[in-house]
Structure formats: C-alpha cells, structure tokens
Amino acid sequence: MIRPKRKVRVAGLHRRQRLRARRASVRSNNGSSRRARAGLRTSRGLSRRRAAVRAKRSGAPAQEPAERQQAHLQYLAAVKNFEVGLRHLQKQNYEKSREIFEKLASSAADEVANRARTYLRMCERKLGRAGSLPKTAAEYYDLGVAQLNARNLDSAIEHLSKADRLGPNQDHVQYALAAAHTLLGNVEAALGHLKSAIALRRANRFLACKDEDFQSLVDDPRFRRLLRSEAT
Numbered sequence: 364m365i366r367p368k369r370k371v372r373v374a375g376l377h378r379r380q381r382l383r384a385r386r387a388s389v390r391s392n393n394g395s396s397r398r399a400r401a402g403l404r405t406s407r408g409l410s411r412r413r414a415a416v417r418a419k420r421s422g423a424p425a426q427e428p429a430e431r432q433q434a435h436l437q438y439l440a441a442v443k444n445f446e447v448g449l450r451h452l453q454k455q456n457y458e459k460s461r462e463i464f465e466k467l468a469s470s471a472a473d474e475v476a477n478r479a480r481t482y483l484r485m486c487e488r489k490l491g492r493a494g495s496l497p498k499t500a501a502e503y504y505d506l507g508v509a510q511l512n513a514r515n516l517d518s519a520i521e522h523l524s525k526a527d528r529l530g531p532n533q534d535h536v537q538y539a540l541a542a543a544h545t546l547l548g549n550v551e552a553a554l555g556h557l558k559s560a561i562a563l564r565r566a567n568r569f570l571a572c573k574d575e576d577f578q579s580l581v582d583d584p585r586f587r588r589l590l591r592s593e594a595t
Contacts, residue, residue, distance in 0.1 A: 434471070441467055441475040452482060452513050461486035481505040485513070497522070500530030508539055516547045534563035542576040553577075554585055561589065 448463035464486060467479035484497070485506060497503045507522035520543045527536050541556035557577075560567040568590050571577050580586040 437470075438472045438475070441470045441472045445475050445479060448479070448482065449512070452486065455489075457486045457489040461490060478505070482509050485509050497525075500526045500533070500536070503529065504533075504536055504539070507543075511539060511543050511546075514546070516543050519543045520547070532559075532563060534560045534567055537563065538567050538570070541571075542574065545577050545580055548579075550580065550583065553580065554583075554589065557586075558589055 444463055445467055448460045448467065451457075451460035451463065461483060464479040464483040468476055468483055470476040470479065481502070497506050503522045503526035507519045507526060510516075510519035510522060520540065523536060523540045523543060527533070527540065530536065537556045537560035541553045541560055544550075544553035544556060557567070557571060561571075572590055577586070
C-alpha cells in the first residue's frame with residue numbers, strides 16, 4: 364500500500380521562518396546596541412587618555428585635588444617670604460627679618476617653619492632678646508649655617524664647633540666648618556675640615572668643586588690635590 368505523501372503545512376512553515384528571522388533581528392539589534400555602548404565607553408576612555416597625553420606634551424600640570432594645590436601654593440608663598448626675610452637678615456635689618464621669621468615659624472610647611480625658627484633665634488640674639496638656646500647638635504648646626512649665610516663667620520664657627528663637639532664625625536658639619544674657615548681666611552683649618560668631610564662622604568669632593576665659598580682656594584695645590592685624590 365502506497366502511503367500518501369505528507370502535506371507540507373506552508374502557513375506554519377512561513378510563520379516559523381518569520382519567527383526565526385525576527386529572533387535573529389533582535390539578537391543582531393541587541394548585539395549592535397551592546398557594541399554601541401561599549402564603543403561609547405571606549406571612546407570616552409580614549410578621549411580621557413588622549414586629553415592626558417596632550418596635557419603632558421603641552422606641559423600642562425596634571426589635575427590635583429584642591430587641597431593639594433592649596434598646600435602647594437602655601438608652601439611656595441612661605442618659601443618666597445623666607446627668602447625676603449633672609450635678604451633683610453643679610454642687610455642686618457634684624458627687626459624686619461625677625462617679624463617675617465616669627466610668622467613663618469608657625470607655617471604649615473614644616474621644612475620652612477623649622478628653618479624660620481632657627482633664624483628667628485638668631486635675630487632675637489642680635490636684638491638682645493632672650494631666645495631659646497640651642498641644645499642639640501642639629502640645632503647648633505642649623506644656627507651655624509644661618510650665621511654662615513649671613514656672613515657672621517666668627518659666630519658661625521662658634522656654633523658649628525659646638526655642633527661638632529655634640530655630634531662628632533658628621534660630614535655636613537665638617538663641610539660647613541671648612542666653608543666658614545675658608546671665608547675667614549683660615550686656610551689650614553679649612554683644608555683640615557674639608558679633608559674630614561670628604562673622608563666621611565665622597566660626594567663632598569664634588570660639592571666643593573662647585574661651591575663658591577671655596578673660590579679663594581682654587582689656586583692652592585693642596586686644595587686641588589684634595590679634590591682629585593680618592594677619599595680615604
């Protein structure tokens with residue numbers, strides 16, 4: 364018996380084809396939407412990176428939090444005021460320099476505040492006012508360097524020598540003593556302290572080569588040998 368052929372349900376087939384086509388279209392559209400959103404995020408990221416690169420190439424400063432920018436501006440202002448106070452000190456205008464250093468002593472910039480307190484003590488001594496006396500080697504060293512910068516050489520050597528006694532064998536103290544004795548014309552003492560400073564830290568040899576405080580020794584063969592020789 365020959366079985367009749369199964370009739371093909373054309374209408375149902377068409378519906379299934381349309382349904383498959385619709386699903387494929389939805390998947391395609393969803394994929395396109397996801398790619399579009401991803402492309403937007405990528406585009407934004409690229410824009411930010413490109414903007415950062417352009418800022419770096421142009422030398423523009425990177426964006427920082429407002430607090431950090433404010434602290435940086437305060438530090439720059441404190442340094443500028445410190446330099447003004449130092450110029451008044453070098454002109455022996457102790458009252459004006461004392462006024463500036465007194466304000467800077469309470470600055471939020473710790474480095475500037477510490478230096479300002481050292482110079483403040485020196486101004487107060489010059490003005491005959493009772494100030495806190497240095498107690499440690501570091502305090503005597505800071506005060507000695509302040510006197511050295513103000514070209515009060517006898518006082519600088521006095522304070523630096525006290526720093527050396529309280530904390531011996533410190534290269535920065537030896538170096539400062541060498542500079543002070545050089546400016547005062549004590550060549551033998553200057554060479555002795557410089558030799559000690561180089562022996563304790565070789566980098567002091569290179570500092571002395573460029574330091575204007577040792578300008579008067581450049582023609583001294585002992586000074587030249589000291590800078591050429593290896594530290595022992």
